[in-house]
Amino acid sequence: MKNDFLISVRNLKKYFDAESRLFRRTELFVHAVDGVSFDIEEGSSLGLVGESGCGKTTTGRIIVKLEKPTAGKIFLKRENVTDIDRAKQFAYHKKVQMIFQDPYEALNPRMTIFDIVAEPLNIHGIGDREDREERVAKTLHEVGMSPAEAFLFRYPHELSGGQRQRVAIARALILDPIFVVADEPTSMLDVSVRTGVMELMMELQRSYKMSYLYITHDLAVARYMCDRIAVMYLGKIVEVGDTEEVLANALHPYTQALLSAVAVPDPEVKRAEPRIKGGIGRPVNPPPECRFLQRCPKAVDYCKKNPHPPLVEMSTGHVVACYVTVEKK
Amino acid sequence: MPVLAVKDLKMYYRTKRGYVHAVDGISFDVDQGESLGIVGESGCGKTSISMTILRLLPENAEFRGGQVFFYDSKDPADLVTLSETAMQRYRWKGISMVFQSAMNSLNPVYRVGDQIVEAINRHYPEITNSDARRKVEELFDLVGLDTKRINQYPHQYSGGMKQRAVIAMALACDPKLIIADEPTTALDVIVQDKILREVKRIQSKLNMSMIYISHDVAVIAEVSDRIAVMYAGRFVELADSATVFKRPMHPYTNALMRAFPSIIGEKKRLFTIPGEPPDLLNPPRGCRFAPRCPFAGNFCRQNDPSYEEVEDGHFLACFHPVTRNAYVQEIAGDEK
Ligand SMILES: Nc1ncnc2c1ncn2[C@@H]1O[C@H](COP(=O)(O)OP(=O)(O)OP(=O)(O)O)[C@@H](O)[C@H]1O
Ligand SMILES: Nc1ncnc2c1ncn2[C@@H]1O[C@H](COP(=O)(O)OP(=O)(O)OP(=O)(O)O)[C@@H](O)[C@H]1O
Ligand SMILES: [Mg+2]
Ligand SMILES: [Mg+2]
Numbered sequence: 087m088k089n090d091f092l093i094s095v096r097n098l099k100k101y102f103d104a105e106s107r108l109f110r111r112t113e114l115f116v117h118a119v120d121g122v123s124f125d126i127e128e129g130s131s132l133g134l135v136g137e138s139g140c141g142k143t144t145t146g147r148i149i150v151k152l153e154k155p156t157a158g159k160i161f162l163k164r165e166n167v168t169d170i171d172r173a174k175q176f177a178y179h180k181k182v183q184m185i186f187q188d189p190y191e192a193l194n195p196r197m198t199i200f201d202i203v204a205e206p207l208n209i210h211g212i213g214d215r216e217d218r219e220e221r222v223a224k225t226l227h228e229v230g231m232s233p234a235e236a237f238l239f240r241y242p243h244e245l246s247g248g249q250r251q252r253v254a255i256a257r258a259l260i261l262d263p264i265f266v267v268a269d270e271p272t273s274m275l276d277v278s279v280r281t282g283v284m285e286l287m288m289e290l291q292r293s294y295k296m297s298y299l300y301i302t303h304d305l306a307v308a309r310y311m312c313d314r315i316a317v318m319y320l321g322k323i324v325e326v327g328d329t330e331e332v333l334a335n336a337l338h339p340y341t342q343a344l345l346s347a348v349a350v351p352d353p354e355v356k357r358a359e360p361r362i363k364g365g366i367g368r369p370v371n372p373p374p375e376c377r378f379l380q381r382c383p384k385a386v387d388y389c390k391k392n393p394h395p396p397l398v399e400m401s402t403g404h405v406v407a408c409y410v411t412v413e414k415k
Numbered sequence: 416m417p418v419l420a421v422k423d424l425k426m427y428y429r430t431k432r433g434y435v436h437a438v439d440g441i442s443f444d445v446d447q448g449e450s451l452g453i454v455g456e457s458g459c460g461k462t463s464i465s466m467t468i469l470r471l472l473p474e475n476a477e478f479r480g481g482q483v484f485f486y487d488s489k490d491p492a493d494l495v496t497l498s499e500t501a502m503q504r505y506r507w508k509g510i511s512m513v514f515q516s517a518m519n520s521l522n523p524v525y526r527v528g529d530q531i532v533e534a535i536n537r538h539y540p541e542i543t544n545s546d547a548r549r550k551v552e553e554l555f556d557l558v559g560l561d562t563k564r565i566n567q568y569p570h571q572y573s574g575g576m577k578q579r580a581v582i583a584m585a586l587a588c589d590p591k592l593i594i595a596d597e598p599t600t601a602l603d604v605i606v607q608d609k610i611l612r613e614v615k616r617i618q619s620k621l622n623m624s625m626i627y628i629s630h631d632v633a634v635i636a637e638v639s640d641r642i643a644v645m646y647a648g649r650f651v652e653l654a655d656s657a658t659v660f661k662r663p664m665h666p667y668t669n670a671l672m673r674a675f676p677s678i679i680g681e682k683k684r685l686f687t688i689p690g691e692p693p694d695l696l697n698p699p700r701g702c703r704f705a706p707r708c709p710f711a712g713n714f715c716r717q718n719d720p721s722y723e724e725v726e727d728g729h730f731l732a733c734f735h736p737v738t739r740n741a742y743v744q745e746i747a748g749d750e751k
Binding site: 137138246247248276277278279280281282284285303304305306307309310330333343344345347348349350351352353354355357359360362 | 456457603604605607608611612630631632633634636637639656657660670671672674675676677678679680682685686687688691692
């Protein structure tokens with residue numbers, strides 16, 4: 087039986103002012119997120135991959151409600167939570183957490199590890215001092231920082247990069263969230279600590295039936311962490327499918343290029359050159375056609391004359407937004 | 416034919432809390448036309464090696480011994496014994512470098528083209544300005560930059576373009592050896608792939624030697640002929656790439672290679688290296704990897720393994736090398 091959806095987003099949009107004085111009057115907008123829809127099942131993880139600046143972090147921030155969408159809807163267990171009152175928002179923040187991209191910025195340097203991890207408990211008025219101490223110690227232990235007493239009264243700069251990342255995870259987990267947006271949680275880490283943090287997150291997911299939106303630009307990491315993968319290009323989702331299916335049978339030309347560009351840790355493998363044109367575009371008032379058009383090796387006339395293609399299901403659960411690919415089937 | 420031979424190089428940083436043993440007895444050589452990769456965790460001393468070779472060290476660095484032979488046309492010169500003026504002749508022209516913070520190594524107030532022309536003028540005063548300009552155009556073509564951008568300033572470049580400009584600059588004086596320190600770490604995979612391909616093409620065209628430094632095992636696998644694995648200020652293993660990947664002998668190399676996720680092949684369980692990298696202020700006694708090594712015994716914690724050639728071209732510093740048999744058993748154990 088399929089699990090129910092925990093988080094669904096429909097047609098999310100976020101436009102930022104392209105803050106250039108020169109263009110102020112012409113109303114230029116960065117279409118950071120431009121009509122994003124997806125579902126995440128209970129207890130599963132969706133990987134959001136794509137190049138720098140394509141809108142991954144912005145999507146995550148909208149879902150945890152740190153950013154107001156320009157348009158679109160967010161559902162938690164099928165309940166529309168897009169415009170909820172403050173009390174409900176407060177309750178929402180208890181259940182939905184974010185692990186931020188940079189553990190060096192995410193932790194307040196003037197707070198002790200105890201204060202950092204306990205802060206969400208304070209905000210939500212949970213437990214007395216003794217309960218909080220117990221819970222902080224238990225959570226630190228869960229993220230592999232034991233004995234907790236050795237860390238409680240240290241400051242972030244007295245920890246290694248891997249330990250800081252674990253503190254950021256502990257802080258996100260202390261309220262027992264049901265959904266966590268993890269924004270590149272391992273990209274700053276060394277290989278030797280990275281595997282440990284990845285294992286830890288999978289372990290926590292299994293024991294608490296948590297769901298993740300796992301943001302990364304590293305497809306190899308996504309392969310280990312995610313049940314499904316969504317590929318994003320300049321504000322649009324261009325392909326979604328089960329992880330192994332997307333890796334083995336990528337449909338969108340961008341996904342194909344992305345996969346063939348990943349370096350492979352095997353000196354005997356000779357990769358073919360990725361098929362992609364030009365440099366990276368910036369999504370400032372983008373033209374209506376397919377976002378990938380300028381860089382696409384497969385584009386035909388039809389692509390130039392029609393709006394950005396819709397997502398079409400090609401096999402069970404595997405969707406793609408590409409006229410050429412859909413036509414072929 | 417080597418272009419560079421480094422012998423027992425040592426360099427420590429002086430700090431309030433003591434000495435950081437960043438480069439602690441490193442030996443290797445690089446052949447003409449060869450790419451040597453250096454991999455290792457953050458802080459193990461990779462950048463410090465190249466800064467010691469090029470003698471671009473900060474105030475608090477103390478050179479503690481060793482030799483760096485650079486093989487120019489005739490006799491090799493030991494770079495550590497040269498005067499600063501003599502050393503300057505070797506930088507850029509003999510050995511050039513793509514710095515780790517490449518994005519920041521362009522001067523923001525000068526046009527990119529002018530910066531490269533200046534580098535050429537400094538080393539080849541006989542080259543006229545217009546010839547230098549022509550050379551810059553060639554270099555832009557070579558690294559895949561639009562020559563229209565020669566007169567632009569660095570801030571008008573994207574990250575990937577800046578990276579290419581820095582590579583063009585490293586190539587400007589026809590060096591025999593380029594040291595590239597994490598040249599693509601900050602970039603997108605697609606841009607990274609493009610740049611690495613270009614550099615490889617240029618390298619084989621000009622028969623240049625390269626030292627690639629990275630903590631990304633996959634990138635090192637793709638660009639290097641031979642690979643050195645560094646741990647806590649020392650090399651623990653060095654061999655041709657296939658050997659390092661397919662049958663490493665050092666337990667650290669073995670763990671490192673298997674800790675790396677890959678998008679190809681079967682999805683294997685990732686290996687976790689227990690513990691934390693050592694503190695280079697107080698490196699542990701004996702083998703520096705011993706505290707995290709599954710095979711280490713008391714002997715390893717008391718004694719320093721020497722770095723020796725254990726089979727043709729395969730260097731190792733370990734008392735308990737991982738043998739073929741151990742692998743087979745371990746893999747069989749994993750599958751059960
Ligand atoms: N507050 C803001 N104001 C203006 N533009 C913004 C703002 N935040 C993000 N953007 C722009 O929106 C786009 C998407 O940014 P976002 O941070 O979501 O990208 P990302 O996919 O997370 O990239 P990365 O992989 O580099 O973290 C970028 O073009 C960015 O410059
Ligand atoms: N100027 C300095 N003074 C004191 N210690 C330093 C200095 N520069 C570097 N170190 C220390 O020396 C060690 C080696 O640093 P180095 O920059 O060579 O490492 P690396 O292997 O290049 O790491 P990364 O992969 O993070 O670039 C580290 O422990 C670092 O903290
Ligand atoms: Mg981001
Ligand atoms: Mg470095």
